[in-house]
Amino acid sequence: TLPGPRPVERAVAEHLATPDAPVHYVENTLLTGLFGLLLWPAIFEPLPGAFFHPFHSAPADLYREDFAERRRGIIDACLARLDDGSYRQAMRDTFAAKQGVAAQFIHWPALGPALLDTALHCLPAAHLRAVFTRLLADLKHNRAGFPDLIQFFPEADASARYRLIEVKGPGDRLQDNQRRWLDHFARHEIPVEVCHVRWQPAP
Template identity: 30%
Template sequence: MQLKLLKRLLLNFTCDGRRGNWTLRLSIDLEHMGCPNESLLVAEDGLLDPWVRAGSRMALQRRVLRLGKPPRRWKAPSFSSSIKRKIREVHIQGRPLNCEAGMKSRFYGEDGAQCGVEQLALQYYAGEGGGWQGVYTESGIWLTIFALLMWDVIFSDLPNVFHNKFQTAPLDLETDSFYPARKSLTESQLQKIYDGMAEMILITSWDLHSGTACRGVNWDRHSLPELRAAVTCVGGPCLASLCRHLAQDYRSWSSGMPDLLLWRFHGECEGEAKLVEVKGPRDCLSEQQRAWLLLLMDCGFNTEALLWPKRMKQPGEGTIIAAIPLKRFCPRENVLIKGG
């Protein structure tokens, strides 16, 4: 019954952003029903669909690589080397308060207080992880930065995209027509960002529009000094590349970004940034998160995934100091975190 429903959805809704999820679900269900050849064909057809994007597209590519081995397919697809790239991982140890399935992981922080996995990660990066400052934000800070840097583009005077003064974004922001309709203006603004004018644009936009409702902007969550630090340390080329992707496909790329944005300064006006996806003991990277990390790597960002071992010391097992060896690319050979 579900297979018929998915096939009807794909047949009847040919221009829909959900086609990626439907195609992926259909391919998975067919494999579970013992039809690997049909599952592979569905995945391959999905990659030809222009509405299959971001995480769904990457998931289908990974399925094609796994199912399309000899004798089903003898030639490796062109995207195989890109999909097989390794995402840098860092493993650390923490003392959990709970290890029950279905519950959000809680830990003892370095100060002995209870905290979530993301807060513990921030403590690690602020200390032994390299003296980073940062925020747990997911996509929030990036959508705010995008809107502030591209404000004049978003609210440019185009016909039929603003029907009333209460709109927080043009009607075509999440469509494929947003970028082409403003290509010249968008590229001009992106060039300014690339050339190092992002901080000035950010300050000007904040001063002129602070408090004005805009899609993606949270005026209360992120302060101007915090945004300025992030923009300065990320740098113009990376910011321009990220803003271009959001302008070209806001709907697909406005979710699933890494949990942490970290930065540290080298002097007064220069610094570096890092984006980290944090995964608890019972969690793993989603395809959308994996797609974002690989995209950010292509944009020049420093990215990594921070992971906890699946088997950790249980609550009540005593106080320990755990040393977890890190991968060879990490700055230190071991991470020592007190367990209480």
């Protein structure tokens, strides 16, 4: 129960944030942005028919069922970086080299270097793999439905350095794509909570 009414995500973020546990409004930008950074070589692989001019922000076959299969080798190589630990530097290198280039999964204004570094410190590779694998299974439909907020606990144990938070204001309900992501998070032990907000009654 919070004072309001006001933008509900901002209200929850301000209520939960502390100097040691910042909260960021990320919704469909952070996890998809990390996906775009790691999978950049696969997304922009110049396969025949994928690009018609130099201003494409994604290949023409991005949402076709065979998108991943056509790029299986390079996708597997990108995901393998999550296993050998090289993914952090790979993402930072792509961020530095490609920042500002139009890319389907990356909203550059929402993904600054400080947020990137904190996310790479706090999000386990296994959780990123679980998210990226589901994204690849259906890029068109699975790229939405992510929780509104993320709270980081950078000084905590490596297994508990963040939580995702879906915020629902008065009268708002979970959408189907949100429920599917919540189910996926639960099956992969990805920390997520749903915060239901109601406004304090007027005095």
